[in-house]
Structure formats: structure tokens, C-alpha cells
Amino acid sequence: MSDDVLSAVVGLELECGLNSRGIEGYRKIMADPRSILLVAIDESAPENIVGVFSSIVILDELQIDNLAVSACARRQGIGQLLLKSTLTIAASLGAHAAVLEVRSANLPARRFYEKNDFIVVGIRKRYYTAPVDDALLLIREIQKPIINVS
Ligand SMILES: CC(C)(COP(=O)(O)OP(=O)(O)OC[C@H]1O[C@@H](n2cnc3c(N)ncnc32)[C@H](O)[C@@H]1OP(=O)(O)O)[C@@H](O)C(=O)NCCC(=O)NCCS
16 A cells, blocks of 8 residues: 555545545554555556555554455455455564454455454444444454475
């Protein structure tokens, strides 16, 4: 993620019905070396941001803040690619687990994380507003990268 795509990133998050930290919020976390902020770009139209993944490694935990893929680009593996790339970077930064909260009514996201080995470990009743919904707390292990010493 770079400064020139921030307006598109925020636009995509809002278009996908997610809260966004906004351009100034992104500028702040971009300066934090623990942040892992990735975008997916349409190769045929590089100005077109089709995916965004924002997260931060706190101690040994990757905290996932937002993942959004443009409606016209879903079910093509973009979300999975962003997640896997982030997990690889997070492992190299010392993360052992990835965590996030998801709306219980957000079935596509729940299926996505289930497919990617996340499990539900908690529920926060009526955590979300507009509309009111429970938050599910999801977690998965992150394996250390395998280093070939031979
Ligand atoms: C959730 C989201 C990021 C998934 O992105 P995506 O690029 O479409 O996901 P992928 O193509 O990588 O899907 C990987 C797997 O996840 C599962 N999956 C993804 N979307 C699904 C859906 N709508 N219904 C059921 N399973 C789904 C499938 O197992 C899929 O594999 P398959 O296509 O081979 O069956 C996307 O739907 C999105 O942006 N939603 C709106 C924003 C949002 O809710 N973000 C999550 C906030 S926590």
C-alpha cells in the first residue's frame, strides 16, 4: 500500500460495507513497521484497486483489521492470496497466531475464514451496531517459515 492508492483503498472498504480508518488513519499506520498493508491491483488497469488487506503484528499475534475484495472480483482467489501473503510476512515478523472479529451475519466472510483454517473461539454479544450483530472471534495458528539448511 502506498500513499497514492489510499483514496481508492478507503473507497473500496466503504463500498464493501466495512468501517474504514480513513486516509489519515492509514497514513499513521503506514509509518508503523509492525503494519502489514497489502493491496491487489488489476494488472490490466493498475489504477484499479480490487483488494485490500490491513493488519498489524502486536507481539506474537497478527491482528487482522480489514479485508475487502471488490464485488466484481470475488471468488477468484484474491482474498486468499492477500491472506496468504500477509501470513507469510507475519510469520517472518514473529507472529504465531492470526486473530480477527467478524460479524456473525457475514456468512461469505465466515466461510472464507473457515476455508482458511480459522476457528471460532469466542463471541461478543451485540458488539456491532447499525445493524446490531454479534462479533465472532476467530483465530488460527501461523506456522513458522520452513528454512532449508541443507
Ligand atoms: C470475504 C471476501 C474478502 C472474500 O474474498 P474473495 O476474494 O472473494 O475470496 P476467495 O476467492 O479468495 O475465496 C476463497 C474461498 O473462501 C470461500 N468463500 C469466499 N466467498 C464465499 C462466499 N460468498 N460464499 C461461500 N464461500 C465463500 C470459498 O471456500 C472460496 O473458495 P472457492 O471459491 O474455491 O469455493 C469478500 O467476499 C469480501 O470482500 N466481502 C465483503 C467485505 C468483508 O466482509 N470482509 C471481511 C471482513 S472481516
